[in-house]
Amino acid sequence: MKWLFGRRDPKSKVSSLLSIWHLLETVDLNRPELADKLRDFSxxxxxxxxxxxxxxxxxxxxxxxxxxDFIFDILNRLPPPPERLAPLPEDDDFTWEKAETGLGPVARVVNRIRITFQSGIVSEYEKLLAEARRRNAPQSELEGLKSELETEIRQxxxxxxxxxxxxxxxxxxYEHCLDALARAGSPEVEQExxxxxRAAQPQERIFALNALRRRQFQPRTPEQTLDYWLAQAKLLDREVERKQAERELERLIAxxxxxxxxxxxxxxxxxxxGMVHLQAQVLERMAEVAPEKALHRFEQLITSTEEPPELKIVAVQTTARLLLPAHLEPxxxxxxxxxxxxxTEVRVNAAVALGSLPADTPAQxxxxxxxxxxxxxxxxxxxxRQAAARSITPRTYPDAGSRLAELLTGDTNPNAREYAAHTLGMNFPPAPETTPALIQALSDPDAAVRKAAAEALVAQRNIPTDPRTRLQFFCARQDWGALSGAGKAALECLLPRLRDLRPEIRLEVARLLGRIRASEAVHDLCVALSDSSQEVRKAAARALAxxxxxxxIPALRSAIGREGFREVREEMERAVKKLS
Structure with missing residues (x-):
């Protein structure tokens, strides 16, 4: 069957033509009857x-x-041509495999129909060959059939x-549609x-963009400039062209x-x-052009739960860089x-920014x-926490030392106490209002706080000289070698650490008590035989030995009866044997 235009109007004829291509493009191409449709369509x-x-x-x-609209509809229904058409059907190096890659959708459609059609021919010849072999046909007949098949395949x-x-x-x-739009002299076409x-469909934007580029279109308003270069930055295939479009957008912003x-x-x-990096440049430009209005926009952005964090970070950084000196309070x-x-990154940047207040900032x-x-x-x-600690300095916040000391000794949050100590050690010299707080923190219930206080004293070159406090310092710093050298004098600070929240602290203390043979610690070590950590239980048994x-011995025997780990139980049994 042939499709003829008949008396239909030209627009309908073109639509009819494209409908056939749509059929060939979308149906199952393994149907043999498509070969006739392809011939007629060709x-x-x-x-x-x-x-x-x-x-x-x-x-x-x-x-x-x-x-x-009609031309855009045609473009939307046509296959887009590859950037470089090769190899062409008449080329000596043509193969169907290369064509599928180099000649785009039309080659894929034609080749699939060709394969199906050719398979049917091969199947028929295979039947003829099988029949000839069944009849014991002479070799010449078989060779003739094979030669016919090869000729048929070539054809x-x-x-x-x-x-x-x-x-x-x-x-x-396809190319003619774009060229026709590019050559159209009507201003209405260009406006359209x-x-x-800005169409919702990316393909429609591509068609409009390609037609305008062929017209060598030059935007005449900021809105046209924005839409023209945005389309290129988002939709063009070549990275170099997208980058060039982004540079034009940056120029527009500036x-x-x-x-x-x-x-x-x-x-x-x-x-x-979704061009967040360019949107960030707009925010910076806002701050340069109208600082007070920019602050209002930044406030909207910061308090929103839907804005991307990258923009919030830019708002924070721009506020610190451009707006703090002249618009301090807001x-x-x-x-x-x-x-x-x-x-997290928004909070980090905000904390960093607050470390750079101008010298004349009012006290309030x-x-x-x-x-x-x-x-x-x-x-x-x-x-x-680290960013906040770095930002609290005596130069920017002269009254911070006493506030940090209060935090270190009185806050219920261990993170707050630990980073108060870190801040003092990092940024502040020894002072009468802070040193006692750091000394007191050497006995904090939390090991991280104790260690931070000890490291702060080291950073301030303010290590305690009083023997009792010095031992507390070593214990807080987890300097087990120094405590071992102190011997039983360290018991006052060591024994409470057998009940520390951190198993690694309890383990080291149990081992150390055994090394210094602290008979005063026997009761506490017997209690440690029931520790939640098997390593601590094992170390306690060894220390008792x-x-x-x-x-x-009674505590060890009782612990053996309830111990579930073989190696811990064996350590306890060795301790009993040694003590018996």
């Missing part, structure tokens, strides 16, 4: 391409929206190469193309002096396209608010910033 394309081109040209010249190959060449006319029609740069244009045009469009308020953000504002930084020392994320007090 012949029709060859005959009617020029007519289709003329329809497109006339429609493009009209400038009407419905005609532009099929040549035929489908011709069909491929004809179907590549679809690529010509510009409008479609040249925009109106806050309203930045806030109402550039930022929303860039956000819509800028500090913004940074304090940012310390409540859910994103400085106190508000310090209060929030001190609270950040208890943050659940280590990076935030080293101390050599037979009074520990």
């Amino acid at each position: 012949a029709r394309l060859e005959q009617e391409l020029e007519s289709a081109k003329n329809v497109v040209t006339i429609r493009a010249q009209s400038g009407r929206v419905e005609d532009v 099929v190959d040549l035929e489908f190469r011709r069909h491929l060449k004809n179907l590549m006319l679809l690529y010509q029609l 193309l510009i409008k479609r740069l 040249q925009t002096d109106s806050f309203d244009s930045l806030a109402s045009l550039l930022e929303p469009r860039l956000a819509e396209e 800028a500090v308020k913004l940074l304090v608010t940012a310390l409540d953000d859910l994103e 504002i400085r106190t508000a910033a310090l209060d929030r930084l001190l609270f950040a020392l208890r943050d659940g994320d280590l990076e935030v 080293e101390i050599g007090d037979p009074g520990a």
